[in-house]
Amino acid sequence: MNNQEIVQKLWNLCNVLRDDGITYHQYVTELTYILFLKMLKEKGMEDEAQLPPEYRWDYLVKLQGIELKNHYRKLLVDLGTKGNKLVNQIYANASTNIDEPKNLEKIIRSIDALDWYSAREEGLGNLYEGLLEKNASEKKSGAGQYFTPRPLINVMVRLIDPQPGERCNDPAAGTFGFMIAADRHVRAKTNDYYGLSPEQSRFQIEEAFTGCELVQDTHRLALMNAMLHGLQGEILLGDTLSNLGKKMMNMDVILTNPPFGTKKGGERPTRDDLTFPTTNKQLNFLQHIYRALKPNGKARAAVVMPDNVLFQDGDGRKVRVDLMDKCNLHTILRLPTGIFYAQGVKTNVLFFTRGVEDKGNTKEVWFYDMRTNMPSFGKRNPLTEEHFEGFIKAYTAKDRHQVDDPRWSCYTREEIRAKGDSLDLGLMADESLSAYENLPDPIDSAEEAIGKLERAVSLLNEVVAELKAAEEGKR
Missing domain, CATH: 1.20.1260.30 (N6 adenine-specific DNA methyltransferase, N-terminal domain)
Known part of the structure; x- marks a missing residue:
């Protein structure tokens, strides 16, 4: 069995x-x-x-x-x-x-x-x-909203490429899936840690993979999952957006899919070190993530974020500008809809590397559109790692400008600034809308329909008049 x-x-x-x-x-x-x-x-x-x-x-x-x-x-x-x-x-x-x-x-x-x-x-x-x-x-369980699809986790881990000796963290750990995949990735590089010294091996098992989870029942699942995979790194129980989150700093790698939405009651986070505290959870998590990376030019993150992070004005724009200053935001993957969360929730993966300085780190941002003109994913057509092959090829290319793929596009920092620092970019023309391109002018169509209705009414009036005349003839 x-x-x-x-x-x-x-x-x-x-x-x-x-x-x-x-x-x-x-x-x-x-x-x-x-x-x-x-x-x-x-x-x-x-x-x-x-x-x-x-x-x-x-x-x-x-x-x-x-x-x-x-x-x-x-x-x-x-x-x-x-x-x-x-x-x-x-x-x-x-x-x-x-x-x-x-x-x-x-x-x-x-x-x-x-x-x-x-x-x-x-x-x-x-x-x-x-x-x-x-x-x-199982849709009845409602758990899909916090469970990131395994193929997406594996691709994010593969491209971020955690190394032995690096401190990896998930500040919204869920069931600890990202960290278990990161552990598996490093084990594959090191002959299941047998290629490391005893001290290096101890670090991987006891310290390398950590996280934080807010919900106690989910925290239990994370602890159980870590234990069964031989991991002993600390998984905090609590809110990353409180001062507890300050315990998780100076990380080499962050991989996460934080919760989306507005804090209950419209409250701001209780944490006192965020530059732009807001009621928007994802913006607060994004600030935590890029601030928690070591400012050494190597520390990196891959983070799932909803579309509104890319275009929201006010605090959203301030956070995006701060991110592009402190980090090299080099790639954004526009994900298909409905692979997790509700069908209408549109998500992306942001890939960025923390700079040594806090200004001017992003020179250009590459976008890959896996959303437009894609099949609908679900139980009958599950998302697999093969669906990411085009993106992986473009992401890992020695010269990204030489990649010939209509889903792959680039915007300079100046072009993004000219668009009001919006990152809601890189989507192709939707072929499903092209069927409507050759439709007649709507005003002409409406006027034609009115003419037909008027003729029909006229014919009906004539029929009614003839019936009335026939009725009077009988009398």
């Missing part, structure tokens, strides 16, 4: 909990509590030693009925307050939504019966990531 089949079996167990009124997101959180115990057993005695004997998997699987339910509830409370830091964080404020003991028993028995040998062979981390991806793909 492969991981995909195991994920489907785990997902199908959600049906068991329908009678308890449990949502998909609650189910994934609940599964995390239970899977953590099982996966510690699968990882080995040293890992399972983090838990008291009575809360280990083999003890739990022997219980049943009301005894199991009561023991499980006590386990959640105790593991949230006792034991090591990781266990405490995963079970912090944990509570169960499972009310029926037989449902809890069925889930534990079903998990125990899965093919864990195959899961270990394919990687427990890959299994858990598959579960998170499944949750995001």
Whole structure:
């Protein structure tokens, strides 16, 4: 049995909990509590030693009925307050939504019966990531809004190219997908870290990949995901746009997809070091990101941002000017609509490198249009890394000016300044609109329609007059 089949079996167990009124997101959180115990057993005695004997998997699987339910509830409370830091964080404020003991028993028995040998062979981390991806793909779960598609993550990581020894961060970590992909990228360069010295390897595992997540349930998923991938870097629980965010500075690499929208109640961020504090979350995150990069001419970021960041006036323009001064904003990828978030939300990836000085770093910005005249992406036509091939070829070209691709265009800083510092550029003509180019003049069409209606009314009046005359003749 492969991981995909195991994920489907785990997902199908959600049906068991329908009678308890449990949502998909609650189910994934609940599964995390239970899977953590099982996966510690699968990882080995040293890992399972983090838990008291009575809360280990083999003890739990022997219980049943009301005894199991009561023991499980006590386990959640105790593991949230006792034991090591990781266990405490995963079970912090944990509570169960499972009310029926037989449902809890069925889930534990079903998990125990899965093919864990195959899961270990394919990687427990890959299994858990598959579960998170499944949750995001289910529209009913509502999780898709914070789950960045894996192909997009992989392309962003590949082009930013994290190196051994670099400090990588995601200030809106979600389930930690960007950092896990960055870790995988560096492992591929270093023979799974065996090519590094012991101290370098320790740095990669314990310090290289960090993040911050605001929502506690999502924070649990991030911790679990990191643990199963062998990462121990700090994942803060809190708001990057508060003063907590100042802990995440001097980064070499930032990869992120921050939340969009307006802060609740129209409030400004509580953080006191932003130059242009605004109610717009994405503008505040963008400021945090380029300020958090080391000013060494090498530190770099790839960030998902909605279209309004590219054209919003006022604070939006000030932030764009500040970004282009402090960083070399060299590339903007205009993403297809509907690959995540609602169908109407249009997004982009901004690629930039922090300069040594704080002025005049952006000379020209290259745009790649992956949005116009593109197929509609969804379950039937999923987004894949192959869809990015044209962009990758243009991005990595030795001489970008020699790239022959109608989706690839360049604007100098002077041209952007002349457009009011708007970056809402680089989109091609939409072929779907060309069908309307040869339509007749609308005024002529309207006048023609009025003439036809007037003739029809005249004919109807004549018919009515003849009918009236015929009626009077009968009298």
